Amino acid sequence: MKAILPGSPADTDEPVVLGEAAEPQPADDEAVIEVEAFSVNRGETLQLEGGLDRRRAGWRPGKDVAGTVLRPAADGSGPADGARVVAHPPAYGWAERVAVPTHSLTELPDSVDAVTAAALPLAGITALRLLRAAGPLAGRTVLLTGASGGVGHYVTELAAAGGARLTAVSATAERGAKLMQLGAAELVTSVADVSGPYDVVLESVGGDSLSTALAALAPGGLLVWFGQAGRAPVTLDFFSFFEGPNQARIAHFDYTASDATYGQDLAALVRLVAGGRLHPEIGTVRDWTRTADVIAGLRGRRIRGNAVLTVG
Ligand SMILES: NC(=O)c1ccc[n+]([C@@H]2O[C@H](COP(=O)([O-])OP(=O)(O)OC[C@H]3O[C@@H](n4cnc5c(N)ncnc54)[C@H](OP(=O)(O)O)[C@@H]3O)[C@@H](O)[C@H]2O)c1
Incomplete structure (x- = not known):
């Protein structure tokens, strides 16, 4: 079958190539899905540059797919042949077909198309779990950095619906622009411009962004640290805490840590979309032969929200 294969980590012009791969060999609890659309996440662009999974022999990218069940799981779990699904496999999804554990997929209603569904898994599950980590947000002030990405749009709409007053960076x-439509109370173009204090900071840019955002946190507030899109490591000054976020908590966040099964969260996201309460912001939809261009666009901060590729 055809699949997107990783290129050389050093080759930023050709980070992936469309080539041939072996058909999936499903375990008993895995269904084989005919992929109609997939999305590309920033984490996957980092993996392509040499992250952990990239070093495993035979690794191919692909965590977010939507399509049709071609072969149901042998153990009888999950949907039947022909069901339309969205799924979050650990890898290998940028391909014509992929095997996915049935605990990490959910069926799609007719009203949710494959392109919309493919934009949901990694970014949407991360947003749901981030908001759970942040705790109740009704009436609370939230600062969200890196807000224009896939995760940021979902967090904004869900947090605003939950009653938060959210400042997006x-x-x-x-x-x-879309963040304001989704319910952000305020949009700033630099984290240095925020005034605060915020009850919760959701930070994923790193470098100066984290330390600047931390300074705007209320005493005893919570900073959830979930990424480093800007690559630069963070430097913190212990003594600066006494002038602002005294007794603040910083929580490291990994969306896979609490539960490595994703079907329930996927079903929640699909329900929200079908009910008109979650609006994926899909910044680009391209044929999968253009996957390398889309990766370049994400790396260059030219794509707003999610990037979706269609197969065939
Ligand atoms: N911890 C976890 O479990 C987990 C799970 C999923 C994602 N993540 C992380 O969460 C972050 C958001 O993910 P995503 O999929 O939404 O990514 P994304 O779509 O690429 O969005 C990241 C956003 O960060 C902003 N940004 C600021 N400085 C940047 C820089 N120097 N380089 C690139 N982007 C920069 C960009 O917005 P502007 O250009 O508008 O500033 C961009 O839209 C990423 O850091 C990702 O690695 C973590």
């Missing part, structure tokens, strides 16, 4: 007003 995005490089430009254009990149952040």
